Amino acid sequence: MMQSRARLLVVSPHLDDAVLSCGLLLAANPSAIVCTVFTAPPPENMSTDWDRQSGFTDAFEAMQTRKQEDIRALQKLGAQPVHLSFCDAQYLLTPSPDDLTGALRRTLNEHSPENVFFPLGIFHSDHTLVSDACLALIDVMPDTAFHAYEDVPYRQRQEAVSERIEELTKRGYALSPTTDVSAPVNAFSAHEQIKREAIAAYASQLRAFGPQGQSSLYSTEKYWRLQRASS
Template sequence: MKSLDTLDRLTVVSPHLDDAVFSCGALLERARSCQVITVFAGFPGDVPLTDWDRRCGFLTAEEAVRMRREEDAAALAELGAKPVWLDLLDAQYGGNHPPEEVAQHLAPLIDRFQKGALAVPLGLFHSDHILTHEACMRLYDEHQELRWLFYEDALYRRLPGLLQQRLAELLQKGLRLTPVAGPRLPPRAKERAVSAYASQLRAFGKGGYEDTALPERYWKVDAHEPH
């Protein structure tokens, strides 16, 4: 694999409308051509306002998703990335999608991405992150021509034991992974992109998203030994 500083084409699969920038913003900024596929970006309709959306300052769930899409478009524009939004529902809005359904939505988008690097979440802690990871793993065997990268989910990667547990599970599935350092320092473009998610940062509060400023970390697939 080329240096992560010189990727030609990059697709990042993001559970929510912020995860790709929080976890991979520096890498996106350095890729010559990049897109972000956000899985759970659907409009929820008439559902009760969640506590998280209330903390973000919204009055309805529809308003929350509309604003998050606007924030995501602005953030990705800072990094030169194209947004692709799927219409699946976030778990907080009652989304209950099995991994095979998510994989079916992702498959045609990844099929069109014929070469380059594909970065997917390790899938830590949050149910939507775990589901996105499981869906991507269903597509792995069919797309080994791509250069697969697993990224460490920002914010959740610092929770004790979760990263080690996921790496052990992938080893049991026959994937041998090697750590790859991301770009040394987050560029100013990533700082501006993170700040574009103003509603989310409001809910995280001061110090709640400091992990986004720390070095990004990735794991590349060195070998796959089918079990």
């Protein structure tokens, strides 16, 4: 069983994904690293639908505030933030797969985690890009255990998880459900409360999700161990 002392790093596409999908895992593993990929504003300011729904007038304001929200959320979980300087898809400046894979490899080498958790890669192009970049590291980091987490809230989409697993299986990866990475049963209630407090720190994103979207954020966390399938 994975112990809380294990060096653990969670790769988060956006400034909230790790907490939404892995908040209980993070609460059970103090001092974990959360590496968020898309945290940079665009070179020239702009205003997007999502940022306006979040209550921001422009991208510069959005990214500055969202990073502050992320720091507060991770403080509640005892986790350490690492913010990479890539722009998410809404800012029309998506990094190349090679650039992203290289940056993630440097981050993992710097922190030497025993276990890495990354998005399964459902629906959102940023999530799929990050997932594929992490998959590329499995072969070159054999001493690190890689796990995928089911992306909240996108895993609510019908058959999205099974379709992605089928795709990865065809690409030569073996996925096995992981059931022993969260908190002991007697600590679940306390960790659930901490996770809810951490999610609440993302006030702008909760505003954009709206009441209906928020209802899907508090679902059971699910993880998969990923390895190269035996030939």
